[in-house]
Amino acid sequence: MNKKLLVIMLLTIVLSGCWDENQPERMLYINGIGVDYKDGKYDVYMQFANFANIGKTEQPNSDVQQAEVGHASGDTMDEAIHELYHSIDQKVYWGHFSYLVVSEEVMKNGRLNPVIDTFIRFKDTRYHIWVYSTKDPVEDVLLVRPVLNKAITLSKLGDPQNSFEQESFVETVDIRNLLIGLDEPGHEAMIPLISVEENWKSAKESVKATVLSGVGVVTPNTFRGFITEEEARGIQWMSNETNRGQITFKLDDDNYFTMVIDKVKVKIEPIVSLGDVAFDVEVKLGATVSTIGENVTTDIIRNEIKKEVEKEIMATYEEALKKDIDIYRFSEKLYRKDVKEWKKHHKDGKLELTKESIRNLKVYISKLDSDRKSFKKTIE
Numbered sequence: 001m002n003k004k005l006l007v008i009m010l011l012t013i014v015l016s017g018c019w020d021e022n023q024p025e026r027m028l029y030i031n032g033i034g035v036d037y038k039d040g041k042y043d044v045y046m047q048f049a050n051f052a053n054i055g056k057t058e059q060p061n062s063d064v065q066q067a068e069v070g071h072a073s074g075d076t077m078d079e080a081i082h083e084l085y086h087s088i089d090q091k092v093y094w095g096h097f098s099y100l101v102v103s104e105e106v107m108k109n110g111r112l113n114p115v116i117d118t119f120i121r122f123k124d125t126r127y128h129i130w131v132y133s134t135k136d137p138v139e140d141v142l143l144v145r146p147v148l149n150k151a152i153t154l155s156k157l158g159d160p161q162n163s164f165e166q167e168s169f170v171e172t173v174d175i176r177n178l179l180i181g182l183d184e185p186g187h188e189a190m191i192p193l194i195s196v197e198e199n200w201k202s203a204k205e206s207v208k209a210t211v212l213s214g215v216g217v218v219t220p221n222t223f224r225g226f227i228t229e230e231e232a233r234g235i236q237w238m239s240n241e242t243n244r245g246q247i248t249f250k251l252d253d254d255n256y257f258t259m260v261i262d263k264v265k266v267k268i269e270p271i272v273s274l275g276d277v278a279f280d281v282e283v284k285l286g287a288t289v290s291t292i293g294e295n296v297t298t299d300i301i302r303n304e305i306k307k308e309v310e311k312e313i314m315a316t317y318e319e320a321l322k323k324d325i326d327i328y329r330f331s332e333k334l335y336r337k338d339v340k341e342w343k344k345h346h347k348d349g350k351l352e353l354t355k356e357s358i359r360n361l362k363v364y365i366s367k368l369d370s371d372r373k374s375f376k377k378t379i380e
């Protein structure tokens with residue numbers, strides 16, 4: 001065989017493996033996406049992370065931008081994304097896409113389905129993408145940088161589990177669990193509500209931060225509404241996923257107590273009697289004294305914790321009823337226990353709930369502890 005022909009054939013075989021190779025330095029990496037819906041169009045905001053800077057240290061150089069946000073709009077999600085491609089210098093990699101923020105308008109206009117559908121069909125994206133809702137401008141949420149300029153990939157939005165272990169006010173949800181929640185009876189899912197607040201300061205400037213402030217509740221096609229702030233506090237006491245929270249109560253005019261709550265265990269028992277469905281709820285939790293007041297016994301502390309937790313659970317439940325939300329997923333509990341009874345009582349997969357649907361609510365303090373050896377004040 002001709003030597004020149006042999007060399008060409010060998011080069012063709014060796015080099016052909018590099019033709020479709022992606023060069024990391026010639027790619028842009030998506031960290032977060034924000035979606036709004038205005039005037040019949042999707043507004044898409046892409047947040048690119050600067051991994052070249054982040055990869056060197058968890059405390060990046062403050063003079064280098066960690067992320068930049070681009071924007072485009074279109075009649076469909078795909079059109080908006082491709083419009084944005086027009087202004088992007090390099091190939092886009094979706095494999096590091098970690099969180100999605102949707103506006104209130106997206107949910108109100110029933111546009112959550114096409115948004116989710118767009119991303120789960122990309123071959124590079126995963127189902128483990130955190131989902132948030134917001135009433136604030138989506139762009140503002142994506143432009144927030146972590147406090148102390150920590151790596152943006154470790155922000156509350158992109159890496160929420162770390163902060164959730166310390167304070168479990170609202171449980172985060174990824175696309176996989178969102179879809180499961182919408183598929184199971186009563187076909188509703190909670191999406192954490194994020195707001196932007198300027199509650200941090202450095203020597204040079206005020207610093208904005210993302211704050212978990214409640215939940216938005218969606219069905220496959222509709223938006224039920226938001227449950228926020230104090231009215232959302234009961235959710236954490238009705239979840240076995242809650243790791244740690246706090247509760248504060250007042251005994252008299254000058255005497256406040258704050259307790260750290262952990263080891264939350266919830267048992268919900270559907271009761272079917274004489275054609276009616278009700279639920280017995282049992283909550284067990286541990287409590288640690290954080291601050292001590294005057295002339296207080298452990299029995300008083302236990303009773304006050306029970307009263308406050310019961311009050312918050314019922315306040316959230318009643319607020320949810322006003323918006324026709326099955327906030328504690330009672331419909332699914334009956335479906336799991338007795339599908340025949342569920343079929344008799346459900347309407348579109350969901351039970352008709354009232355305030356009396358909670359037949360019994362009992363809170364037990366399994367352990368009352370103190371960070372110190374006594375329940376007396378440190379300085380008398």
